Amino acid sequence: MIDKTQFLEKKVAFHTLGCKLNFSETSTIARGLMEEGFSKVKFTDFADVYVLNTCSVTEIADKKCRQAINKAIKINPNAFIVVTGCFAQLKPQAISEMPGVDLVLGSNEKFKMADYLGDLQKKASGEIHAGKISTNKEFFPSYSMGDRTRTFLKVQDGCDYFCSYCTIPLARGKSRNANIKTTVDLAKKAAKEGAKEIILTGVNIGDFGKSTNETFFDLVKELDKVEEIQRFRISSIEPNLLSDDIIEFVAKSNKIMPHFHIPLQSGSNKVLALMKRKYNRELFAKRVEKIKSLLPNAFIGVDVIVGVRGETDTHFNEALEFIKSLEISQLHVFTYSERPNTKALTIEHIVPIEERKKRSQILHELSDKKTRFFYQQFEGQEEQVLFEGSENNGFMNGFTQNYLKVRIPYNEKLTNQITSVKLNKFNAEDMIYDAEVLIDYSSFELQV
Numbered sequence: 001m002i003d004k005t006q007f008l009e010k011k012v013a014f015h016t017l018g019c020k021l022n023f024s025e026t027s028t029i030a031r032g033l034m035e036e037g038f039s040k041v042k043f044t045d046f047a048d049v050y051v052l053n054t055c056s057v058t059e060i061a062d063k064k065c066r067q068a069i070n071k072a073i074k075i076n077p078n079a080f081i082v083v084t085g086c087f088a089q090l091k092p093q094a095i096s097e098m099p100g101v102d103l104v105l106g107s108n109e110k111f112k113m114a115d116y117l118g119d120l121q122k123k124a125s126g127e128i129h130a131g132k133i134s135t136n137k138e139f140f141p142s143y144s145m146g147d148r149t150r151t152f153l154k155v156q157d158g159c160d161y162f163c164s165y166c167t168i169p170l171a172r173g174k175s176r177n178a179n180i181k182t183t184v185d186l187a188k189k190a191a192k193e194g195a196k197e198i199i200l201t202g203v204n205i206g207d208f209g210k211s212t213n214e215t216f217f218d219l220v221k222e223l224d225k226v227e228e229i230q231r232f233r234i235s236s237i238e239p240n241l242l243s244d245d246i247i248e249f250v251a252k253s254n255k256i257m258p259h260f261h262i263p264l265q266s267g268s269n270k271v272l273a274l275m276k277r278k279y280n281r282e283l284f285a286k287r288v289e290k291i292k293s294l295l296p297n298a299f300i301g302v303d304v305i306v307g308v309r310g311e312t313d314t315h316f317n318e319a320l321e322f323i324k325s326l327e328i329s330q331l332h333v334f335t336y337s338e339r340p341n342t343k344a345l346t347i348e349h350i351v352p353i354e355e356r357k358k359r360s361q362i363l364h365e366l367s368d369k370k371t372r373f374f375y376q377q378f379e380g381q382e383e384q385v386l387f388e389g390s391e392n393n394g395f396m397n398g399f400t401q402n403y404l405k406v407r408i409p410y411n412e413k414l415t416n417q418i419t420s421v422k423l424n425k426f427n428a429e430d431m432i433y434d435a436e437v438l439i440d441y442s443s444f445e446l447q448v
Contacts, residue, residue, distance in 0.1 A: 006119065008037035013047035015068045018055025020201040020235055022085060024152035026053045027144035029084075029113055036114045043072070048120065049080045053110070054087035056167055060337070062087060066098065073100040080120045084110035086171035089130055090340075096126030106130030107172055111140045133173040137211070141178050143190050143198075150233075150386070150399075151195040155183050155219065156202030160210070161238075163265075164276045164343040165308055165336065172203055176211040180219050184226060191228035196416055197386050198223075199233045206241025217246050224255050230418060231386065231401070236261045236303065239287045240279040247287075251294035258298035259403045260291060261332075265305050267319030274310040274347060281322055292327050299374070299403040300328040304363055307336040307356030309347035316359055323366065329374040329403075331367035335360045375404060375426050375433070382422055382438060389415035397432070405432045 012033050016026040029051065030040055041047050050072035054065045065087050072081055083095050084105040092104045102123045103116060109129045116129050142154040156177040159169045177183070187198055200223075202208070208216040216237075223232055232255050234246075239262050250256045262284070266272050269280045291298050304323065306316070323331070335356050338345060351359075378400075385406045387398035395407040396414065406421060408414075414437070421435040 005037070007033070007114070007117075010038050010049065010120070011041045011045070011047040012038040012049040012051060013041050013043045013045060013072070014051045014053065015043040015072075016053045017064050017068070018053075018086070020152045020199060021142075021154055021157075021203065022053050022055060024142040024144045024154045024201060025085075025110070025140075026051075027152075028140070028142035028154075029053070029110060031145075032111070033114060043068075044075070046076050047072075047079060048076075049082065049117070050076075051082045051084065051113070054083060054085035056085075056087040056090050056171060056339075065095075069098055069100055078122060080117070080122065081126075082113065082117075083126070084113070086168070089133055089171045090167060092128045092130040096128050098126070101126035104128045104130065107133050108136055108138060108140070133171065136173045137176055139176045139178050139211070141182060141186050143186055143195075145190060145193050145195065150197045150199055150388075151190050152201045152235075153183075153187055153190065153198045154202060155200050156205045156208045159204045160207065161204060161278065162276065162343070164274060164347070165305065165339065167339045167342060168203055170341060175204055175207045177202070177208050179212045180209075180214050180222050183219060184222050187223060187226050188228055191226070194416060195229065196418060197231035197233065198229055199235050201235045204238060204241075205235065206237045216241065217243065217249070220246060220249060220256065224249075224253050226255075229255065231255060231257055233257045233259050233403075234261070236263055238263065238278070239284045242287055244290060247290050247294060257401050257403070258295045259301075259401070260298060261301040261303075262287060263303035264323070265303060266308070266311070266315070267304075267322030268311070268315040271308065271311050271315050271319065274344075275305075275308065276343070285322075285326065288326050288328060297378075297402050299330070301330045301332060301403075302326070302328050303332045303334065305334045305336050306359040306363060307351040307353075309336070309338075309344050309351070310349050311336075311351055312349065320362065320366070323363070328370060330371045331363055333360050333363045333367065371431060372426075372428050375428075375431065378404060378423050378433075379426055380423060382420060383435075384418055385421050385435070386418045387414045387416070406435045407432050408435050408437055411437075 016022050052068050081101050082103045088104050089107040096104045104126045144152040158173040158175045160175045206216050383400040385398040391410045396410045397407050420438040423433045425434045
């Protein structure tokens with residue numbers, strides 16, 4: 001039995017790599033350790049325990065993990081180092097052998113972190129606790145609070161789609177979720193802690209309900225009834241799971257924001273087939289057309305991977321022309337990197353690294369053009385913005401309903417407030433609108 005009284009007066013710091021889902025889980029882990037007596041400090045501060053929640057989507061994520069470990073050790077060479085998350089689930093032995101690492105926890109074990117910390121004494125090599133994730137059915141609800149104004153609510157975990165390039169199913173297991181009532185109650189709990197906007201997140205959120213005989217559409221309809229929350233956003237959702245019913249409901253809702261994030265991954269049907277994706281580009285185009293027909297001002301972000309095995313010059317150029325034709329707002333461009341134990345490694349055609357970088361640059365430039373065009377349409381308009389609390393060179397930032405980034409002179413009273421503004425001038429270099437507040441905020445009570 002661990003004497004957890006030893007955790008009193010101990011300091012813990014967290015560093016999160018990767019997706020929004022990881023941020024929600026880190027926040028939940030932090031709350032659990034604080035309940036055990038830890039006090040939370042910044043990762044750049046001196047701490048007794050450093051917790052690194054990792055990603056393993058790309059090779060860069062692996063490198064960032066190693067860099068963060070070294071950074072923590074430099075701050076406090078005697079600190080207890082914990083590494084968890086997807087990278088830890090996939091490569092526990094390799095991480096345990098990294099200098100300074102004391103504890104490696106798998107994707108499920110991280111939620112019971114206090115039980116594995118022991119006496120917090122440094123070890124010669126990292127102790128591993130990483131169970132078999134493929135047979136796991138347990139779901140750990142999570143939400144982020146305190147790290148940023150917008151709250152990430154984990155509604156689903158795992159993935160049953162084994163895309164040829166992806167390791168996520170190996171790191172997170174099968175698709176699973178809590179039921180709708182539990183998820184709605186968690187949203188209400190976040191609201192009581194001050195949340196005004198919640199982003200629904202997961203590995204494959206459109207698959208919500210497979211483990212509880214419910215649907216993601218059912219969840220969206222119930223969350224729309226939560227009076228305590230003013231805004232919901234749907235994070236990345238597969239195009240084959242983004243139904244017309246969901247789009248039509250968002251168009252009528254005052255709470256579900258006109259903001260979609262849809263992974264395309266490739267605009268070539270041949271490459272989509274190599275990737276083992278569950279749709280073709282024609283279906284993707286229909287989804288975009290449906291959104292724009294009902295929500296012409298909606299922001300649509302799109303994920304694309306370049307340089308995957310099998311992507312010839314012809315395939316890339318075909319994809320480029322298709323993406324140009326889409327009425328979308330932004331591209332999230334990822335350069336393919338080979339991941340162990342993925343089926344993509346059996347594809348013979350390999351795109352040279354320099355060619356991958358070239359294709360990435362082309363799509364980044366296209367993304368900038370599309371984002372500028374989208375932003376410029378709203379100059380002079382009145383919008384509702386939820387402002388975040390951090391100060392940046394005398395300004396504070398926020399986002400409109402359709403995800404335009406806005407800044408105004410810093411005023412602490414507007415933190416976590418939804419405020420009417422006029423969009424005055426679009427700064428194309430920073431991709432942000434300078435705006436003026438249209439209401440008298442002098443009477444606002446300070447939000448804590």
